Amino acid sequence: MKRTMINRMMGAAFLFLLVFSQAYAQTDPLPSWNDGPAKKAIVEFVKTTTEKGSAKFVASEARIATFDQDGTTWVEQPMYTQVIYCLERVPAVVKAKPDLAKVEPFKTVLSGNREAMAKFTMPDLEMILAATLTGMSVDEFSAEAKKWLEAARDSRWKRPYTELTYLPMQEVLKYLRANGYKTYIVTGGGQDFVRVYSERVYGIPPEQVVGSAGGTSYRYAKDGKPFLTKEPKLLLNNNNAGKPEGIHLMIGRRPYAAFGNSTGDKQMLEYTQAGDGARLAMLVLHDDAKREYAYGPAQGLPNTKVGTFTQALYDEAKKKSWTVISMKNDWKSIFSFDK
């Protein structure tokens, strides 16, 4: 066949795919969302930034969307999953270093006294994190975390933690990607931890996970083979102001859409909205005690140690026209297993 003919046929095939993928897209991309301001804000944002001829059209390579994880794409109560991982790793760490058994906070962790553990201070938690997340090779860490995630079950639903992702947010991730957006997790949690399952659970590859990150050291094994060890040195505290800083370091451009659920996400939402053109800033409010949890003083809901949705954050959201997502009112289903 001649080149020109091949070109023409390829053109026709592309056109065909284009037309029918658009026809497919006519079906509701967010079936787990009730009609309301939150769903409307998402759909309008996508249309405004991706439809040809739109005054606020965004070039496909600039389409970046960032998602906090804990409390935004999956459950964060009664404790962050990664903190549970660290606590459950303590016995193995103590086995390797028996002296730790006599020292706090490890002594309390080994006692199993949940009430005492709930009183841990930040320095206590930092000691536990350093002991359980560093000092091994990055490959050993990934293998351990993967093994734990497969076996561990949460206390309420008795399911793997990785099943406790919010179906409506999974739909938003897919909808944005189908419209050319590159989706990122931007979490205060550990970058290496989330990278273990991000591809499988969210369809987000490891390189699109930005999280709190420690340094590594390049070493050689006895056989000369190089490896990286995880060091107890914090490079990036990816919370609050650390979120836009982490986004600059790891992505290098400002997101067009950002999703969070707590004061730790405030700066990421501000930074996203401060760009020109159409920007989407959304906060998940946990107001559904029946299907998930209800917390956050913004709605007179009980305060908790994690995921603080304060009155100040609520007021700022209203002032800046960020959209607050009510789990109770905006979400038809919360999890894929409760549909």
Added chain:
Amino acid sequence: MKRTMINRMMGAAFLFLLVFSQAYAQTDPLPSWNDGPAKKAIVEFVKTTTEKGSAKFVASEARIATFDQDGTTWVEQPMYTQVIYCLERVPAVVKAKPDLAKVEPFKTVLSGNREAMAKFTMPDLEMILAATLTGMSVDEFSAEAKKWLEAARDSRWKRPYTELTYLPMQEVLKYLRANGYKTYIVTGGGQDFVRVYSERVYGIPPEQVVGSAGGTSYRYAKDGKPFLTKEPKLLLNNNNAGKPEGIHLMIGRRPYAAFGNSTGDKQMLEYTQAGDGARLAMLVLHDDAKREYAYGPAQGLPNTKVGTFTQALYDEAKKKSWTVISMKNDWKSIFSFDK
């Protein structure tokens, strides 16, 4: 039309595209390369890792290739482009802070004495880098660097620095991408600097540039608008052992192919090769004084301050079966403008 029929037609269209895109791929993907061991190594690596049924097939999401920049994808002589940028920024910095005019190393830079500048020590250079690369917002920095890159011309070819990229390496970038590889720049140079032009020059988006990176600070302007400032605090020294460490931080997986040209790339190549399956590790040897430059003691060529290809690196390359690319023998053309 019924769903099944649409599905069938879409399947046919996909098949058509697949077959003809493969037919297209039969044309030489590396026309600027002479036949020889280097070209052969690249083509065989791509076939081995991407052809269905290959024992060393690599899943498309794991296909990562990393490229050093200075001396690997563009010219690094007589000085790194970014160092020239910093030196040429000194007058503007001194204008804003006149006291610097009386202080070394700024005094020497202002004198224009190139011989004296060539003798700068590392602390001298660090002072210049800190003064010219930090203290402004990230947006101001990008705008300045962009403006400079448009106006500046190199001393030998009298062309914009961004035209001094190696055509054969541009072909490798495109060839790898056409085969599902995600291509990254992994440079000892400044991450923010390279990100200004990476998309336009290499087709590599900012988020796929890993480089030496300083910290930023999240601040508020008087009108309440948030912005990021560049701080004189080094987060990542992306050279030597810093390259695999930077790759872990920013990408989170081991590359399958890595390209470098100096001792600063040794660890990246080692780390790449230490993975299982097929891996490609290549070093560019600058042995073409006529068309570009000839340097590196490995071939009895003169040593220079930048891009050291030592005898030790050469011996290691031979021992570990890394492929050394001879610019003189392997490359038909060096630049797109000298074809």
